[in-house]
Amino acid sequence: MENNKLVRFTIFLCINILALGVGVLLMDNGQTSPWYASLNKAPWTPEGWVFGAAWTTIMISFAVYMAALSLNFPFGFKPLMKLYALQWFLNVSWNYLFFNQHQTLIALIFIVSLWLLIGYFTFNYIKTVKYYTLFIAPYLIWMTIATSLNVYIVFNN
Template sequence: MFQNKYVRFLTFLVVNFLALGLGVLLMNNGPQTEWYKTLNQAPWTPANWVFGVAWSSIMFCFSFYMTKLSLEYYYLDIKLITLFTVQWFLNVSWNYFFFNQHLTELGLVVITLLWLLIGYFTFNHLKKVKWYTLLIVPYLIWMTIATSLNAYIVFYN
């Protein structure tokens, strides 16, 4: 069943968008709360609507990337699935720690780990998936921006 590349893509797409949906639920209206609005935020903080567009685009591209990567390895390769799962949990949990619990320092630790993991995905598999790496580059760039936004909040509040 999972040998079909379309089924793999849809599986990754559903799981990735599930992470986004769960993250939104766990953030508990975070960006609209008084707590967040009163934080000293980085001057390069994008408008709120940018986050939804960016994350939707990133997860769509990441689903293609993971599909290609899974075709290069055995689909249920334990290391690949474990790293993908860790990425998923880090992505979802950041919303809870940062927005819901206001644990900005722990959020910075989580987002830094996520950034490192996406960097690992990007550079460790470069030779194997070649130009498909372009599909994960937006994720790495966005994580760099998001990590800097979180760090700014930690250091200036």
């Protein structure tokens, strides 16, 4: 069982890291771009290094969560994998929409959808994974902060 958990953790971690990498590639210089620097940002916007540290922590924690959750289903359980794939798509797409295309309103729709999906994972499976829910909490907390930052930019630029 522990070996199976480690294998699943490794698979989810690799896929999560891939999402980070693809997201960075799609960001068009992201926070260092002149466009982003010119935006009126929320007063609670963290320093740039916080984003990298937060996302690294989130993706590691989310891999632990998904490994634990997936043990409750046959490997490759389609409904769960569809939700996970949707999460991956929304996460990566937000980077492209926001930073590359400067479509802050469409990006807001994507980030709200992602926040709702992470909330669904958190509360729908809490009885299934019990204390492993703590491992998705950073994702939900960060999505709340990130969504508020996106909202601020939409309404103040």
